[in-house]
Amino acid sequence: xxxxxxxxxxxxxxxGTSVKIECRSLDFQATTMFWYRQFPKQSLMLMATSNEGxxxxxxxxxxxxxxxxxxxxxxxxxxxxxSAHPEDSSFYICSATQGNNSPLHFGxxxxxxxT
Amino acid sequence: xxxxxxxPLFLSMQEGKNYTIYCNYSTTxxxxxxxxxxxxxxxxxxxxxLSNGAVKQEGRLMASLDTKARLSTLxxxxxxxxxxxxxFCAVEVNAGGTSYGKLTFGQGTILTVHP
Numbered sequence: 001x002x003x004x005x006x007x008x009x010x011x012x013x014x015x016g017t018s019v020k021i022e023c024r025s026l027d028f029q030a031t032t033m034f035w036y037r038q039f040p041k042q043s044l045m046l047m048a049t050s051n052e053g054x055x056x057x058x059x060x061x062x063x064x065x066x067x068x069x070x071x072x073x074x075x076x077x078x079x080x081x082x083s084a085h086p087e088d089s090s091f092y093i094c095s096a097t098q099g100n101n102s103p104l105h106f107g108x109x110x111x112x113x114x115t
Numbered sequence: 116x117x118x119x120x121x122x123p124l125f126l127s128m129q130e131g132k133n134y135t136i137y138c139n140y141s142t143t144x145x146x147x148x149x150x151x152x153x154x155x156x157x158x159x160x161x162x163x164x165l166s167n168g169a170v171k172q173e174g175r176l177m178a179s180l181d182t183k184a185r186l187s188t189l190x191x192x193x194x195x196x197x198x199x200x201x202x203f204c205a206v207e208v209n210a211g212g213t214s215y216g217k218l219t220f221g222q223g224t225i226l227t228v229h230p
Contacts, residue, residue, distance in 0.1 A: 032216055043203065043220045044158075093157055097216040100209075104148075104216045109157040 003027060004096045006107035013084055013114055020080045021110045023094035029074035030096035035067075038091040038109075050077045084114040117142050119206050121221035128194045128228050136224045138187040138204035146207040147187045148218065149178050151200045158203070161189075194228045201225050 003026040013019045023033055032051050036044040048069050049057045056069035068080040077096075081088055094107040118141040128134055138147070146165055150158040162171045164180035164187060171178050175198065177190045187204055205218040 034216060034218075043222050044205075044218075046217065046219070049214075049217060095216065095218075100215050103163075104160075104218075106150075106158045106160070111155075 004030075004094065004105045004107040006092075006094055006110050008110060009108060010111040011113070013112070015085055015114055016083055018080055018082045019084055019112060020078055021092055021094075021112075023077045023079070023096065023107050025075045025096045025105070028096075028098055030077070031074065031099045033071060033077040033094055033096045035069060035077075035079050036093045036095070038093060040091075044093060047079075081112065084112070086114045088112065089114045117206060117208055117219045119204060119219050119221040121202075121204055121224050124222055124224055126224055126226045128191070128226065130195055130228055130230055131193050133193065134191050136189040136191075136202055136204075136226075138189070138221055140185050140187075140206045140219075142185075142208060144182065144185070144206045145209040147180055148205040148207070149176075149187070149189055150203045150205065152203060152223070153200050161202075191226075194226075196228045196230065199226055199228045 005024045007022045011019055035047045037047050038044045046059050047062045050069050050071040052071050052074050058064045066082055071077040091109050091111050093109045097104045120139045122137050148163050149161040151161055152158050162178040167182040169180045175192045180187045201223045203223045204221045207218055209215050
């Protein structure tokens with residue numbers, strides 16, 4: 001079946017540094033990818049929608065200059081957390097789809113810890 | 116703004132018992148999803164419900180959708196310990212084809228099944 005892979009699975013970084021998370025669709029072309037954030041014991045909250053070849057659409061309250069999203073190809077979207085702070089520590093999950101009426105697939109998630 | 120509410124948020128069950136998790140949403144939806152999440156893991160897709168009256172079953176889990184009442188249920192039959200996890204419903208509102216795959220999640224229901 002279709003697989004969406006995230007890398008890394010976990011990352012620890014120091015406050016003030018930047019970290020990049022990759023989301024890859026391994027056996028299909030993902031026209032749209034979504035980035036979610038999940039704080040401990042909470043639900044998933046959508047951060048942004050990423051369409052291949054265009055600028056990401058951010059949800060209200062999500063800083064686009066802090067969470068940089070690039071969807072340069074049909075199989076890869078990246079989320080870069082810039083100048084990370086401890087409050088950015090969270091579980092980041094991507095999902096991907098080929099488009100209308102196609103299945104939606106979630107990645108395995110990336111746990112970010114900022115010290 | 117779309118709101119998705121689950122209840123109960125916490126559910127402690129004895130093995131062998133039946134119970135239902137409810138998912139209410141506030142606006143007309145195109146699709147409703149149920150997911151399972153184990154601690155530290157990403158989401159596992161359980162069901163996708165597409166139309167009013169849809170009912171799907173897999174093992175001890177059965178999901179249904181009533182679009183008129185804006186209500187979905189996840190029914191657990193003869194619970195076993197392996198079903199212990201957090202269960203999320205998620206609603207997709209696809210406004211004119213521009214939001215396919217964009218989900219709003221419920222708060223999640225933490226299910227614990229005891230011997």
